[in-house]
Amino acid sequence: MLSDYIPIAIFVVVATGFAVFTLVFASLLHSEKYNKVKLEPYECGIEPITDARDRYSIRYYLVAMLFVIFDVETVFMFPWAVIFDKLLLFGLIEMVVFIFILVVGYYYAWQKGALEWA
């Protein structure tokens, strides 16, 4: 039973290894010469004019939250799609119900003006 998880374990090791390897390898190679441009968050973007700790409009969070909800929706759809051939009609109805509920929520948020910026 536990052996089912071996591919995942390998995946975790490889992913972590890659990140660690990249960072370590880069730090070994690069030369440490800092200047003002290099320390900016975006080397080739708009120049920052104020402190990063600023108040954001609440709408950022609203949009972010809506994004997360619809993003997570996809997480449910992948496993569903994998075993769809076993679920058949029942699975289809389940997913229709699920998406319908989301659509209602989406419609509600839209009508309430959650997507309008001004």
Next chain:
Amino acid sequence: MPAGVSLRDFYYLLPELVLTGGALLVLIADVLLPRRSGHALAWITLLVLAATLASLGTFSGTHEVAHGLIAVDEFALFFKVVFLVSAAVTVLMSVRYLEIEGASPGEYYFLILCATLGMMILAGGIDLITIFIGLETMAVSFYILVGFIKPNQKSNEAAVKYFLLGAFSLGILLYGMSLLYGLSGTTNLRVMAPVFFGPETRHDPRLILAVMLVVAGVGFKIAAVPFHMWAPDVYEGAPTPVTAFLSVGSKAASFAMILRIFLEGLPAMVHDWQILFEALAIVTMTVGNLAALTQTNLKRMLAYSSIAHAGYILIGLVAGTPRGVSAMLIYLFIYTFMQLGAFTVIVLMRRRDVVGDELKDFSGLHFRHPYAAFAMLLFMLSLGGIPPTAGFMGKFWLFSAAIDAHYYWLAVIGVLNSAVSLYYYIRLVVFMYLKKDATGSEPSTTPALTVALAIAVVATIYIGIYPRVLFEIAEASARTLGVVGITAALP
């Protein structure tokens, strides 16, 4: 099609589906209808609840549906009726309250329906996963509802407290559940039960740890001492109708969950959890009643009284007999009406400039509004357990179940506690009937509130005088609960 899942399952889940659809309908109606149509939304909500109630009656018998995730039996049915009725009374209470508070009704009613849906799933859940989902559907809705009056600091504070502590206790509960899963290899309670009957598992310390954690987790939900700290603050801060629904629906649903988990899933561990619940029952009753004695805020007082009532109800679980379980169902049913009734009177006292939940707001109520005062008198007597009100019948049945199961001391402590509790119930009566300094406010009645009050009054009197029907239904419901009579099942 996977084994155990069929289109028939949708048929057995009809009430839940109707309720879900109805909740969405309310949400859409809120957008489509012109602003300030709170009454229309309340009507739609009531219709949804009525339709759900009607759909409960379309099938009978005992079934396990959706891969054994949900049981559709009379036990679940009994609780579902309790939830739907208390949700309906809550909606009736809320109409005017929301107008005064200026809160948006659409989301409010939607959340009430969502919470009800969570409760219904909880009552039917015979799988740890279903139970968890039901619990969270209910709890998350309540987190928002408690803080629904946004400009009110107390309401906000209550919501944050409830949320944080709820999350904390949920962690404990989940830890316990995951251990149960780990030890039995299943999340299904009815599959789990025989696994634990094995001689080596029964004394596994990890299993004891799991049981203990689950007890602590559910103890929070029913506000058993020492997991009760949130209750007074949350009850006081939340909008009054939400407090009512929280103290009735959430409590009943949590008891349904407790019965399912411990009687269906963990009968093998009866000796471990029984003594635990016995201690919890005693401490809960005593602390709840003693703390209620000195409260001057009515919602706070009822919060402590509701803690104490959870202690009484636990007596039935400790007894562990079919009679004990039916006594719990009966008591929860009765408690629903008397508690909702008491809160309805408090809502009645709410005016634009008066909160009306302090004891002094009730002084001389008899002279300003004799009917409201009489209704409150009735609810207080019922909560105190005086015949011929329903509360007496409930207590009588609980205590006799305890004596029947040879828990004499538990019954003695219960009776003693209900004697103590009368002091604070009667104190309110004194204020209403025997004080005349008319500082309190004039209660304002609306048809909806009158109907809510009438339902509670009629139920409280009717069950007190003629409890037979309820008793029969409760006994039948208790019998359908998987493994009732655990004490007999054990060597």
Next chain:
Amino acid sequence: MLLLIPLLPLVGFLLNASFGRRVSKPAAGAIACGAMIASFLVSLVSVFRLIALPADARAIAQQVFTWISSGDLAVAFTLRLDPLSAVMILVVTGIGSLIHIYSTAYMHEERDAEYARYFSYLNLFAAFMLVLVLGSNFLVLFVGWEGVGLCSYLLIGFWYEKKSASDAGKKAFIVNRIGDFGFILGVLLAFVHFGTLDFQEIARSSAALGPEAAFGTMSLITLLLFVGATGKSAQIPLYVWLPDAMEGPTPVSALIHAATMVTAGVYMIGRNAVLFSHAPQTLTIIAVVGVATALLAGTIGLVQNDIKRVLAYSTVSQLGYMFLAMGVGAYAAGIFHLYTHAFFKALLFLGSGAVIHALAGEQDLRRMGGLKKDLPITYWTFLIGALAISGVPLLSGFFSKDEILYRTYASGHTLLWIVGLLTSLLTAIYMFRIVFLAFHGHRAEPFADAQDRHARPPQSGSHEAAHAAHLHDAPPAMAIALVVLAVGSVAAGYVGLPQALGGSNRFEKFLEPSFTAADVRSTPDVPDDGAATEGLELGLMAVSTLVAVGGIGLAFFFFLANPRASDRVASQFPGLHRVLMHKYYVDEIYDAAIVQPIRIVSEDGLWKGLDVRVIDGAVNDVAGTVGGASALLRRLQTGSVRAYAASLFLGVVLILGYYLWR
């Protein structure tokens, strides 16, 4: 038919409670009195129908509906009329009606709404009492049992503006609840033991068992039931509420003391006579508690100065007698005393009410005197009542009290008999202390003084002026009640005329079926009616007559002929006098031993200690009022949530600790 008996007063209650505020006083009074009198008439008819039945089948039952039918418990809401309940309903409705009539005059100074409220409570009281005595099982009885408790609370606290009155109401209710605690446990235990709550069936099952030699389940059941009886019927240790109950209007005192409420405990024991007979240990306890209460209350009654308080202690004392009778197995004698006592105690209370009414609220005996001249009707009726309660021959109290003393002696409890006799002496003394101090001699001070002292200020100024000028005797409605009760006090005893005096003790014969099990009709151990016992009975009668007359003589000596002598006695035994004046400090002891600890644990421990200080901090109060202190608030809010979470965690640790320790 039977259902009508409690239903009529209930309808009266509903009418007055709903519409009473809108109708005039005469209408409200008429509704209440009409309901009671109609109930009395129905009772009479029912009792006549009962008597028409053959002696060993005297019972009429009416099942109203099946109340609970669940598993092994089936309880029907059944009313059952048998000889015992027949006596009780006649007392309740008969005396009750008279008290209602009396009240129409006594309460006439109340405002319309108050007047209707008063009568609605009165009717409800009677309705619950009737349910209590007619119920055929414990659960129906308990409905009435709790109902009278509630009504007594409402009525004792009727004048709620007076703190002492509302305190007394609460005290009555709470003390009664302590008794009920025992009672309900007894009921539950009886159900577990016998599997039924029906009186008949319990009697039958317990009759099948032999009397318990050692202290067993039946003794425990009966003892718990007796705890309930001590609460309702004001016996040691739960008698403390009854004297305080004097804070209610006087007719209410009469109702509580004579017809309803306090008789409930005695009735309940009589109703379960068969059960109690099989628990001799409990019976001994009952007899001893009864006689001790009688003596204790009698001694306290000697020195009290409030006219109603003296009467209250006399009730406690007389109830002690009834329990003595129950304890020695003389159930019929106890009920007989209950029945005669209802007449003369109602009479005495209503008489004292007439005095208080005439004196515009004065209740202190030391400020009364010489009222005989101004209040002739009151005087003569009160005198009859006092003679009856003292046990002067040929009046009703003599027969019933003597029966109890005789039965006590005959059952071999000589010590109890002596104490009973002593109490009888005390009764005569304190009753005639009232008679002499209030009606004879002369007033200690001009009455006009008393007006700023009364407990209950009357409404109109002119009325007071009239009082000061000339004391008026009882108005017609009150006078009728007094005269009827006086006649009753004289005549009521003759239905139970003992054989020794040429009667046939018909009352006892009538009641007998109620005290035996329906199937197992064993002959109760009534002593043989031979000449020897008759001689003994006559001898004992002579002794108690001497005691009664002696008591009256002592009272005459101390309180009328030689008033200074009583002061001298008091000053010679200052300690004793003080203890008696303070009622043996029982209230103070209860307060220190029970009330204060609970209050301290609740208030200082749980509320102030745990809830306020540890958790909420003083800050949550601030939060409600000062919105601006949000910074502080926020900081302390997180603190409190942490405390809550800590408590949650602590709970888990405690449970874990238990398992580790185990």
